[in-house]
Amino acid sequence: MLDADAELIDERIAVTGDLVATVRELMTAAATSELAPEELEAIRGELAVLAARLAERSRPTPLRQHLDLAAIDRVRAGASWPLWRHNPLAIPLDVRVHDGVASADLVPGPLYEGPPGSMHGGLSAAVLDSLLAVLAQVQRRRVVTVGLQVSYRAAIPLGAPVRLVGRIVGTEGRKTTAVGEILLPASGPGQPETVAVSAEALLVEIPGAPD
Ligand SMILES: CCCCCCCCCCCC(=O)SCCNC(=O)CCNC(=O)[C@H](O)C(C)(C)COP(=O)(O)OP(=O)(O)OC[C@H]1O[C@@H](n2cnc3c(N)ncnc32)[C@H](O)[C@@H]1OP(=O)(O)O
Structure with a gap:
């Protein structure tokens, strides 16, 4: 593997880990938010755009850090x-x-x-x-x-x-x-x-x- 490829994989592992950590915060916030229904609906629309953007290029299963x-x-x-x-x-x-x-x-x-x-x-x-x-x-x-x-x-x-x-x-x-x-x-x-x-x-x- 070229050094540049290894660096890209390391960067993807780090950035995806941070992204998923933020998604977990989002999951908790979404499930427990007591904002007004119209605000929740507006946020849902924004999130749907982000979900579609992330899905533009995806893999079949989650990224996995190997315990090699x-x-x-x-x-x-x-x-x-x-x-x-x-x-x-x-x-x-x-x-x-x-x-x-x-x-x-x-x-x-x-x-x-x-x-x-x-x-x-x-x-x-x-x-x-x-x-x-x-x-x-x-x-x-x-x-x-x-x-x-x-x-x-x-x-x-x-x-x-x-x-x-x-x-x-x-x-x-x-x-x-x-x-x-x-x-x-x-x-x-x-x-x-x-x-x-x-x-x-x-x-x-x-x-x-x-x-
Ligand atoms: C990767 C980590 C990442 C590390 C990261 C970790 C992340 C978390 C991972 C969580 C772990 C999971 O949930 S794992 C996912 C859930 N588990 C599975 O999917 C396993 C499904 N089962 C299988 O694939 C199969 O049964 C195997 C491969 C385990 C065994 O099949 P086999 O190779 O034909 O071997 P077999 O002869 O049947 O069994 C070997 C020995 O085990 C015994 N044995 C087999 N099954 C059982 C059973 N249910 N209860 C009692 N004993 C059993 C047999 O009697 C035998 O004992 P003896 O005759 O030698 O005395």
Whole structure:
């Protein structure tokens, strides 16, 4: 690949990431705005023009940053991995892996709502699945999830920070078992965090280099 091509790809990854982050802000603002209906209708018209402009040249699936061997090395050296940066439908996570433990911080936003005021259980499952799949991938195993068992122990309030953690508990041939939790902050000094959601994933290695 020519240097100029690589630079263009890097620029596209960066600019698309920023664009998608702004689109996420837009999604939240659109879903929660209490502007007057005529203002909302005017904004909808402006957005339709922008959507059509973006679609003038498009790709079949979202841009994807590959967790390839070079990126895995960076993560193993302490860099975080910006998961789902380019897909506004997914919940973005900055995944860190330290001493075999994956972690990420998250503040569930208004669009994550399931039961009134708290996070949707399917989204909790999705973020833990993503965290554990990345952790396996950082062990240089290219995997897909074949099973995910989730226990919901406490509601996760919207707007307050939570912490995701995960670790691998076993490997056997192509199979990796990993467990993860979503933790609510401690209620005070010296108090433990509360496990709101716990999950166990069975991941199976598939052929090919990590990507
Ligand atoms: C890329 C990351 C990016 C990194 C970025 C990460 C982003 C987030 C990714 C999220 C992860 C996902 O959601 S992944 C998407 C959802 N998952 C999928 O689409 C997977 C669909 N399933 C499949 O494609 C297939 O079942 C395969 C390829 C996984 C396995 O097929 P196969 O190659 O023929 O292998 P097979 O012999 O059937 O299974 C191998 C071993 O696994 C066991 N096994 C297979 N399925 C199951 C099952 N449901 N429950 C229990 N055990 C199972 C078998 O018993 C066997 O054990 P033994 O006989 O060896 O003991």
